[in-house]
Amino acid sequence: MKKYFYSLLITAVLGVSCSARHLNTNTNLSLSDKKATAETVLLYQKLHKLAAKGFLFGHQDDLAYGVNWKYEKGRSDIKDVTGDYPAVYGWDIAGLEKGDENNIDGVPFAKMKQYIIEADSRGGISTISWHFDNPATGKNAWDNTPNSLKTILPEGKNHQKYTAWLDKAAAFFLSLKDKKGKNIPILFRPFHELTGGWFWWGKGNCTPEEFKSAWKFTFEYLQKKGVHNLIYVYNTSSFNSKEDFLTNYPGDDFADMISFDTYQNNNDKSGQKFIDEVQKQLKIIDEIGAEKHKLTAIAEAGYEAVPDPKWWTETLLKAIGDYKISYILLWRNHGWQENEKKMHYYAPFKGQISEKDFIDFYNLDKTLFEKDIKKELK
Structure with missing residues (x-):
């Protein structure tokens, strides 16, 4: 009897304090792809479960290179600092469409494939975006010539x-197999930052109906x-309302997760503007996620060169607050950027000014890295 009343109490408390998506760990969760592999469905269920415990930490191109190094087996700037790998690894397949051997950031696709397989073998999760070229002009993704997206739709001149x-892309996704020959699940983030106008698929360059059709x-x-083997991630940049986000x-x-990208700028030294903006946007997508039973995420984030020694615990952590997001992914550690004559990185490395604070951030119960999720995802 005591156990029965305890169970009722827990159910009541959880039902009142949290939305269904935060705690829904039952086996009835379904992906938008009704033929999703068993491994993909399992990952989706585990992501729901993990969201109740904390958020996964991710890093773009983490295994390929870092500040002052490239293609060193087993190396990671995050691992150099914490002794642990990120839980989520970000990759981009731009260049694949042209048959290039390397992606937009110079990472060979052969190496990328191997890194995804290695990460999966340890329990890590990979997410893929695609800065594909403008099909109408042949220029890069940032060529926002109006009406370019329209040309890829059926009956459009660039549809073929x-x-x-x-x-x-399909061949690449299908080539990602674990040691048992099973396809590795991927969080796929196509047409990302769609509320911004800088990409050919972005706001102002196509109609909402055209975008949805694409x-x-x-x-x-x-x-x-x-x-x-894909979990589809709908992704925006900034937005001001629920209607704006869902336009x-x-x-x-047709989507499994909802997310947005956000960066702190140099004109916001205190980080307060960043905190306020992220909180505002998390409130909006938290409500949408609860209504639609979708996981939420911050799919890209960062503060270039992390000049604030306490940024991780005093700014980023405050920005996320108590919202139950699935993951946050920090952008890449490119290092010295010759064309702009500056350092370009978003995560700490040994000796970086925020290294100690990042270790404090890593040691928190709510920040989940690879070691934290390994048992959950096996």
């Missing part, structure tokens, strides 16, 4: 070109090609 690009076509075509949303049957 786009399907050929998707064929190459998303749905991409979603359905990849499945038609046999790709069933281009393709529908609950």
